[in-house]
Amino acid sequence: MKRNIKKVAVIGSGIMGSAIACHFANIGVEVLLLDIIPRELNDKEKKKGLSLEDKVVRNRIVNQDLQASLKSKPSPIYHQKFASRITTGNLEDDIHKVSEVDWILEVVVERLDIKKQVFDNLEKHRTPGTLITSNTSGIPIKFMSEGRSDDFQKHFCGTHFFNPPRYLRLFEIIPGPKTSPEVLDFLNGYGEKFLGKKSVVAKDTPAFIGNRVGIFSIMSLFHMVKDMDMTIEEVDKLTGPVIGRQKSATFRTVDVVGLDTLVHVANGLYENVPDDEQHDLFKLPGFIDTMIENKWLGSKTGQGFYKKEKNKDGSSNIKSLDLDTLEYRERKSASFSTLELTKTIDKVADRFEVLINGKDKAGEFYRKNFSALFAYVSNRIPEISDDLYKIDDAMQAGFGWEHGPFQIWDAIGVEKGIKLMKEQGYEPASWVNEMIDSGSKSFYSVKNGNTYYYDIPKKEQVKVPGQDAFIILDNIRESKEVFKNSGVVVEDLGDGILNVEFRSKMNSIGGDVLDGINKAIDLAEKEYQGLVVCNDGQNFSVGANIGMIFMMAVEQEYDELNMAIKYFQDTMMRMCYSSIPTVSAPHNMTLGGGCELSLHADKVVAHAETYIGLVEFGVGVIPGGGGSKEMTVRAADTFQKDDVELNRLREHFLTIGMAKVSTSAYEAYDTNILQKGKDIVVMNKDRQLAIAKQHALLMAQNGYTQPIQRTDVKVLGKQALGAFYVGTDQMYAGKYISEHDKKIANKLAYVMAGGDLSGSSYVSEQYLLDLEREAFLSLTGERKTLERLQHMLKKGKPLRN
Known part of the structure; x- marks a missing residue:
C-alpha cells in the first residue's frame, strides 16, 4: 500500500507538540495542532469582556504554545513563513477534523490515563487506516493500545522524537503487540527520507534505546563525580569535544535539557527495570535530590549546575x-596531561586509545567510564535491541555522540576493551566472547564501501x-582516492563523478x-563527467585561511597576497566556468570562502541545517574570493523593467554589509545566496552526497555545455x-x-556600484573581480583590519573597533 502524508494532526501543543508540528511544517506538510480549552478566563480576557465560548479564548492555550515555540531560540522552524502551514484548534470544537488527516501524533502529558482518554476520543473520529502514534519517552506501548479496535492497533505504535525535533535526529519507532510490519516499514523510511531522521526501530522496553543508554551514562557520571572527588568542570572537560561530544558536555547539557526531565526518566527506570544489573545506579544521588527540592533545574530556572550572575558593570x-x-x-x-597528548590527534576515534592509557586522573576516569559503558551496552542485547548498530545509531542521533559505544570499543580494540572491563570489575555479555571465538575481532567492518x-x-x-541511499566517505576514502594533499582528498564516487573533500583544520580554505x-x-x-564538493566535517567550511592572510598583511607582502587572492578568485571562477558541472553540498557553518565556493557552483545541494553567509566584515575586509562580485551579478540579474534597481542592489549590499548568516538553508533563499529554481535543500545529511552526485550526473548526461563568462553585468555607477x-554617513x-x-x-559600495562610472553601464565579471581584489588588498593595509584579523585568530569571534 502506497501512503502519502499530506496532512497530520498533532494532539498536544506543549514544548514537544509545537516543535513536532513545526518540523512537519518545515517539510511542507499541512498540520492541525490541537489542545484542550481553558477552564477559566485570564485577566486580559476578562477586561475585554470575553466569555469561555469565544473562539479566541477556546484556542488560547494552543495559540500561546505555538507562538512561544516560534519565538524560542534556537528556532524549531526553518522559516517563519512556514508557520502558515499550521492550523490551530481545540480538542472539543475541532477533534472531528482528525478524520481528514493521514497521520495522528499524540503528544500529551506523560500519563497513561490521560493518553487513554485522548485515544478514546480520537478513535471516534479517526478514519480507518490512518496512522496513529504516541510520542512517549517511556510508557509501554502495549498498555496504550489495550482495548482499542483491531484497525487502531494495527496502525498504532510509538514514535519518539528527541527534543528539539528539528536538531536531534533520533526517531525511535516502537511497535505495539499488533502493529503492522507495513506501518513500521513506512515510518522507518518516512523518518529517514522526509523528516531527515536516523530511524531506529526499538523494542517496547523502559526508555527504549536512546534514553536507556543515555540516562545510564549520565547517572554513571553523577555517581562517579563523587567517587573520584571530581568537579563538574573536570567532568565537562573530559566528556566534551575531546571524545566527540557536544561542547556543553555533561552538566551544561543537563542544565539546558532540564534536571527535572532527566530525573523523570531516571526515576522511571529505577521503578521499571528491577532486574537491570545496574539498577541501583538509577537511584538519584543526594545532591540531585537537593537540587530538585531547591528547584535548581538548569536554564529554565536560572540556575542548575551552573549559574549566570550579573556583575555591577552589567x-x-x-x-x-x-x-x-x-x-x-x-x-x-x-586541565589534564592526558588531554595534552591528544591535541595533535585530529580524528576523535584515534584519541580513545591514548585516553584510556593516561597516567593521571583523566586516564583513570576514562578507564572507569568506558568499561562501565561497554559492559552495560553489551548486556542490553537482546533486551533493548537485537542489533548492536541500533544502539550506536541511537546515541549518535539522540545524544550527539560522534561515536556510539560499540564504535568506541572498536577504536580501543574489542579484546583490549574486555581486559579493561575485567580490571574494573566488569564482565562483558557472553555473546562478546562468542564473537571473539568465532573469529570476528571487531563489531564493525567495511567492505566495498559498505559498513x-x-x-x-x-x-x-x-x-x-x-545504506544504498548513502555514500559514506569514511568507507571509500582510501579505496577510491584519486588525489590527496594536506588540505583535500579527491574521491571517485563512481559513474564519472569526483568528490572534493576538505580535510584542513576547520575545513578552512x-x-x-x-x-x-x-x-x-x-x-x-580530462577523465570524468562532473564534480561535487562535499565533506563530513562538523562544518562545511568556516571560510578562507585568515591566518595566512594576517601573516602576509603583517609582513606587508602585498604582491604575494594579491596573487593569493587572485588564485582564490580564479579557482572560484573555475567552479563556475569549467567544462564539467560542479555541485556544492554545504552543511552547518558555510561562511566566507565556503559561501563563495557555493555561490560559484553550478548547483547547490544544501542540507537543511546550513548556516551560510558572507561574514568578511567581521575581520575588517570585504568578500575577496568573488563574493562581492557575485552578489553584484545576482542583484543585476533581478533588475526588471520599471523596477527601482537601486533597491535591489541595496538588498544585496546589506547582505554583505550586515554579515547576514541564514539560520537554515531555506532562509538563504531570502538573501539570494541560494537561488530558487536552481539550488535545492535536502533533509537528511546522510543522503546529501548521494543526491549531489545524482544532480551532477544528471547535468552531465543532459549535455552540459561550458558556460561563457559574463560581460553583461549591469552596474549603476555614481547613482548607487x-x-x-x-x-x-x-x-x-x-x-x-x-x-x-x-x-x-564604502569600499564594498565602490565595488558593487562598479566604481564611479558616470551612469549605468555593462561590465564584465573580471572587471568586478579586479575592483573587489583591489578593495580587499587596500583594507588589509589598515591597522584596524589587522586588529580584527588578530582578534578572530585569538578569540574566535569578531571585534568591532
Whole structure:
C-alpha cells in the first residue's frame, strides 16, 4: 500500500507538540495542532469582556504554545513563513477534523490515563487506516493500545522524537503487540527520507534505546563525580569535544535539557527495570535530590549546575555548583596531561586509545567510564535491541555522540576493551566472547564501501541495512582516492563523478585546498563527467585561511597576497566556468570562502541545517574570493523593467554589509545566496552526497555545455555610489557603525556600484573581480583590519573597533 502524508494532526501543543508540528511544517506538510480549552478566563480576557465560548479564548492555550515555540531560540522552524502551514484548534470544537488527516501524533502529558482518554476520543473520529502514534519517552506501548479496535492497533505504535525535533535526529519507532510490519516499514523510511531522521526501530522496553543508554551514562557520571572527588568542570572537560561530544558536555547539557526531565526518566527506570544489573545506579544521588527540592533545574530556572550572575558593570559571570557544599563558587579551570597528548590527534576515534592509557586522573576516569559503558551496552542485547548498530545509531542521533559505544570499543580494540572491563570489575555479555571465538575481532567492518556489523544470532558480519541511499566517505576514502594533499582528498564516487573533500583544520580554505580543487577540476575535465564538493566535517567550511592572510598583511607582502587572492578568485571562477558541472553540498557553518565556493557552483545541494553567509566584515575586509562580485551579478540579474534597481542592489549590499548568516538553508533563499529554481535543500545529511552526485550526473548526461563568462553585468555607477555613501554617513552619525565599519562599507559600495562610472553601464565579471581584489588588498593595509584579523585568530569571534 502506497501512503502519502499530506496532512497530520498533532494532539498536544506543549514544548514537544509545537516543535513536532513545526518540523512537519518545515517539510511542507499541512498540520492541525490541537489542545484542550481553558477552564477559566485570564485577566486580559476578562477586561475585554470575553466569555469561555469565544473562539479566541477556546484556542488560547494552543495559540500561546505555538507562538512561544516560534519565538524560542534556537528556532524549531526553518522559516517563519512556514508557520502558515499550521492550523490551530481545540480538542472539543475541532477533534472531528482528525478524520481528514493521514497521520495522528499524540503528544500529551506523560500519563497513561490521560493518553487513554485522548485515544478514546480520537478513535471516534479517526478514519480507518490512518496512522496513529504516541510520542512517549517511556510508557509501554502495549498498555496504550489495550482495548482499542483491531484497525487502531494495527496502525498504532510509538514514535519518539528527541527534543528539539528539528536538531536531534533520533526517531525511535516502537511497535505495539499488533502493529503492522507495513506501518513500521513506512515510518522507518518516512523518518529517514522526509523528516531527515536516523530511524531506529526499538523494542517496547523502559526508555527504549536512546534514553536507556543515555540516562545510564549520565547517572554513571553523577555517581562517579563523587567517587573520584571530581568537579563538574573536570567532568565537562573530559566528556566534551575531546571524545566527540557536544561542547556543553555533561552538566551544561543537563542544565539546558532540564534536571527535572532527566530525573523523570531516571526515576522511571529505577521503578521499571528491577532486574537491570545496574539498577541501583538509577537511584538519584543526594545532591540531585537537593537540587530538585531547591528547584535548581538548569536554564529554565536560572540556575542548575551552573549559574549566570550579573556583575555591577552589567557583564555576566558564570559560577559553578560545588557538589560537596552545594554552594555556587567561581569556576575552576580544568586541565589534564592526558588531554595534552591528544591535541595533535585530529580524528576523535584515534584519541580513545591514548585516553584510556593516561597516567593521571583523566586516564583513570576514562578507564572507569568506558568499561562501565561497554559492559552495560553489551548486556542490553537482546533486551533493548537485537542489533548492536541500533544502539550506536541511537546515541549518535539522540545524544550527539560522534561515536556510539560499540564504535568506541572498536577504536580501543574489542579484546583490549574486555581486559579493561575485567580490571574494573566488569564482565562483558557472553555473546562478546562468542564473537571473539568465532573469529570476528571487531563489531564493525567495511567492505566495498559498505559498513558491516556483527549479527549475534547469525554469528557473522552482516551489511547494515539502508545504506544504498548513502555514500559514506569514511568507507571509500582510501579505496577510491584519486588525489590527496594536506588540505583535500579527491574521491571517485563512481559513474564519472569526483568528490572534493576538505580535510584542513576547520575545513578552512587555504592554498592547499585551492590546489586540490583545481586538481580535481583538471582530472574531471580530462577523465570524468562532473564534480561535487562535499565533506563530513562538523562544518562545511568556516571560510578562507585568515591566518595566512594576517601573516602576509603583517609582513606587508602585498604582491604575494594579491596573487593569493587572485588564485582564490580564479579557482572560484573555475567552479563556475569549467567544462564539467560542479555541485556544492554545504552543511552547518558555510561562511566566507565556503559561501563563495557555493555561490560559484553550478548547483547547490544544501542540507537543511546550513548556516551560510558572507561574514568578511567581521575581520575588517570585504568578500575577496568573488563574493562581492557575485552578489553584484545576482542583484543585476533581478533588475526588471520599471523596477527601482537601486533597491535591489541595496538588498544585496546589506547582505554583505550586515554579515547576514541564514539560520537554515531555506532562509538563504531570502538573501539570494541560494537561488530558487536552481539550488535545492535536502533533509537528511546522510543522503546529501548521494543526491549531489545524482544532480551532477544528471547535468552531465543532459549535455552540459561550458558556460561563457559574463560581460553583461549591469552596474549603476555614481547613482548607487552616492546613495550608499549617504547611507554609511547616516549610520556612522547615528553611531550604529564605527569609522572603520564605514570605511569597509564604502569600499564594498565602490565595488558593487562598479566604481564611479558616470551612469549605468555593462561590465564584465573580471572587471568586478579586479575592483573587489583591489578593495580587499587596500583594507588589509589598515591597522584596524589587522586588529580584527588578530582578534578572530585569538578569540574566535569578531571585534568591532
